[in-house]
Amino acid sequence: MPQNEETQPFEEELGAVLRSAGDGFSADDRRELIAGGLQRGRRRLVRRRLAVTGGVLALAAVGIGGVYGGSLLGPEGPATTASVAAPPVTGAADGTPGKWKFVPVLPVEDLAAVLKANTPAGQWQFDNLDGKGESVTGVYDDGHGKAGVSVGLFRAGDSPEAGVDQVTCPDRVVVRYDRCASQRLPGGDRLMILQGYEYADRSEETKNWRAVLLTKDGFLVDANEYNAPAEKGAAITREDPPFSGTQLKALVTAEGWRPLLKQLAAQPKPDPVPNPLPAVPSAAAVQATLRSLLPKGATVVSHGGDDGHGYVVVDDGKGKSLVGVDVQPDAGKAVAELFTGAGVVTLPDGTKVRATQQPGEKGGAGVVWWSVDTLSPQGFRVGVSAFNAGAQHEAATRAEPALTMEQLKALALSPKWRKLPLK
Structure with a gap:
């Protein structure tokens, strides 16, 4: 945790965080979630890598952002700004019967405003504020070193179980991390807070601290922070990422995300997408x-x-x-x-x-x-x-x-x- 902040043991803090989380929030529209959601996308990524790496155990070289979920800060972002990797797609129809064109729907400046309003005071640099998307990335500086920060809002997937793996602490045999806590909240939402590393082999000491909220209506609010200005390719600027577990919890459960999630929920349902994944044993x-x-x-x-x-x-x-x-x-x-x-x-x-x-x-x-x-x-x-x-x-x-x-x-x-x- 930041050295200038009074801290308590991580487990105690997370216990308090999880106990104090209320009913959270929900989107009003309970349409079926779009086909090709996060869970299927993650499995597709894993299976595609298996085809060329020779084993899932080889994937442990990938940090939390690779084998587990996927962070939003791109690997090629410059040292002064964070870059955006492609998030799960959502969007609206293009007017062609039976065809759907997925386009970003949320103003990035609105995402940035909620992010700034629910984090401690500091200087921010954002990319693409005039654009649209489902995520916002920026560089935060509280005077103790620049840090890359991202928040994304996504539909979780196309089944009731979709997204659960995003709020379940990863297996320590496969993913290296220091601490993690995950729990179902009283209102039905689920929360995970994790302190880990970008590189499982610790070849670089880039830390990735993460909070993910899965709402009971099937949406994810995913926040990532680093102790460097970018996820990869940037020098370490501070010992730890800037926000504590309590602050990450406050960020992902903030009421400000509610109207933006409603915009995602209001998007029309796309045509079903055939599942191209090969059959495998359970x-x-x-x-x-x-x-x-x-x-x-x-x-x-x-x-x-x-x-x-x-x-x-x-x-x-x-x-x-x-x-x-x-x-x-x-x-x-x-x-x-x-x-x-x-x-x-x-x-x-x-x-x-x-x-x-x-x-x-x-x-x-x-x-x-x-x-x-x-x-x-x-x-x-x-x-x-x-x-x-x-x-x-x-x-x-x-x-x-x-x-x-x-x-x-x-x-x-x-x-x-x-x-x-x-x-």
Whole structure:
């Protein structure tokens, strides 16, 4: 927290923040949420990256803004101003029957006015004040160093569950952060406040503190702040971002956002958009199969994942070891080039196997990364990774992963993966 401000332990402060939050606010219009919302967009991003990275565990290199949600400050913003990454789209019809053109609807100057009115006094620089959009970004200076700040207002998605992942504290195995608190508020809204980092491997000490409110009517108010003028590519200017947890809570729950959310709610419903995502096994199915294929003596101490991928942290008495698997039934041509060249073995049935042993890449001291990636002639891909630590960004707990390369190969080639139902 800012050094010139009286502080209390983060957990105590967040407890007070969450307890004191009232009914929040709601938008009057309860239309169905637009197709292609945040949750589906996040999964699409993850699955697209899986097609070229070789595993969801590789995504842990991405900070909170990448694998978890998505911040609004762009990576290429200059050091004096923050830039805007593309937010979830909303908009109005273009007048063509059956066609919809998504255009920004909120005046950026109105968003900036609410942001300024609900933060401590300081100097602000904003971009695109004459434009329209669903987010505002700026640089705030309270005399203790410039800080990038953004707030976005979005429809959460196209289902009652959409947006819940945005207000659920991320898994520490995948995302590195210091503190997080999440809770359903008395009026039905949900709030998350998180203190984390832009880079999971701490290659740069850019901090990302975030507050997200999910209203009971399916809208998100997402605020991000940094201890640098921009999310990426800017020098650190202060020890911490400027606003405390209490101040972030006051910002995202401010009444000033209500009329702007009503404008979003009043936009007409677009035509349904076909879901282009390939079918994958459910998270539960992947988890159960992974656990059934572990060697004897590997006790599972934690687990997690999402549709198409999962992980376990095992301990065989010699230290924790992270083991993850990704299942892509229709990887196809997207990953074919990963299975060419030296080190790739083709089995009698045509399945290609690529095995690698390399140092970890996420900042954990002494971490090694062992992986076996397989691709069948029909395009069915299973990749398995194991580490000699309970998380990639933590220090090694043992000399080698708990599973040998042969065990990883057997796990990846198990016929059980091809029998899983898809969703």
